[in-house]
Amino acid sequence: MPDMSRTAAAVWSDPDFATAWLDADPQGEHDLLALPRLIAARVVAEVTPRPQLVVDVAGGSGKFLGVMLDAFPGARGVWLDASETMLDRARIDLARFGPRVTFTVGDMTELRASGVPGGADVVVTSRASHHLDRAELHGFYREATGLLAGGGWMVNLDHIGPADVWDKRYRSVRRSFGAYRPSAPSHHHNYPLPSAEDHLDGYRAAGVEDLDIAWKAFYTCLFMGRAPQG
Numbered sequence: 165m166p167d168m169s170r171t172a173a174a175v176w177s178d179p180d181f182a183t184a185w186l187d188a189d190p191q192g193e194h195d196l197l198a199l200p201r202l203i204a205a206r207v208v209a210e211v212t213p214r215p216q217l218v219v220d221v222a223g224g225s226g227k228f229l230g231v232m233l234d235a236f237p238g239a240r241g242v243w244l245d246a247s248e249t250m251l252d253r254a255r256i257d258l259a260r261f262g263p264r265v266t267f268t269v270g271d272m273t274e275l276r277a278s279g280v281p282g283g284a285d286v287v288v289t290s291r292a293s294h295h296l297d298r299a300e301l302h303g304f305y306r307e308a309t310g311l312l313a314g315g316g317w318m319v320n321l322d323h324i325g326p327a328d329v330w331d332k333r334y335r336s337v338r339r340s341f342g343a344y345r346p347s348a349p350s351h352h353h354n355y356p357l358p359s360a361e362d363h364l365d366g367y368r369a370a371g372v373e374d375l376d377i378a379w380k381a382f383y384t385c386l387f388m389g390r391a392p393q394g
């Protein structure tokens with residue numbers, strides 16, 4: 165397991181930290197990421213109206229997987245995360261989907277070894293890959309896109325590292341939108357975070373050329389790419 169991935173997994177495996185983070189994560193109308201999750205589902209639906217299998221990597225409480233399974237009632241989901249605390253929360257928050265969801269505790273850089281099945285129509289991940297450095301990120305994209313069926317979707321909603329001057333502007337303006345979470349526990353990040361170019365290069369290196377940044381606000385991007393047909 166790569167070093168930065170191991171460090172991140174260890175932090176999130178601390179139940180006190182994970183619980184405090186979950187409790188501070190904005191919900192409902194305060195959740196600025198509700199829109200890009202929905203955009204992702206609708207862009208997928210435009211091309212792939214009936215996906216059968218959706219994998220959520222580092223799924224946390226299951227917010228992204230929940231949006232996908234609501235949008236696609238015929239799909240089943242695989243949730244993977246390194247944290248047992250997140251597992252407990254995801255089992256509660258995704259309970260309404262019953263046997264449609266399979267839960268797997270494992271590392272995002274060892275998807276196959278963790279038992280994630282291939283043939284996925286959609287792989288989503290959010291707010292997790294920024295813990296990886298460029299080489300690890302590219303390894304992640306390589307393995308995750310390798311799990312896709314032909315024409316499947318690789319979707320990543322994550323924070324990126326903009327140039328310093330833009331980072332300062334974005335952080336300041338974002339606060340004015342009520343996105344500042346004083347009670348959120350801080351956790352270690354390796355700066356600079358991967359840039360938007362690091363992500364786009366990672367998609368391309370994994371063989372995904374049909375891609376775009378489908379949404380961007382401040383330093384958070386929704387990357388969407390479609391694997392070539394088999």
Ligand SMILES: C[S@@+](CC[C@H](N)C(=O)[O-])C[C@H]1O[C@@H](n2cnc3c(N)ncnc32)[C@H](O)[C@@H]1O
Binds near residue numbers: 172177223289292
């Ligand atoms: C900021 S939370 C985001 C959770 C969820 N994806 C969301 O957006 O609501 C980061 C998640 O990544 C998970 N995580 C961090 N490093 C990981 C790793 N190496 N393998 C698997 N999961 C990891 C954490 O346990 C945590 O659930």
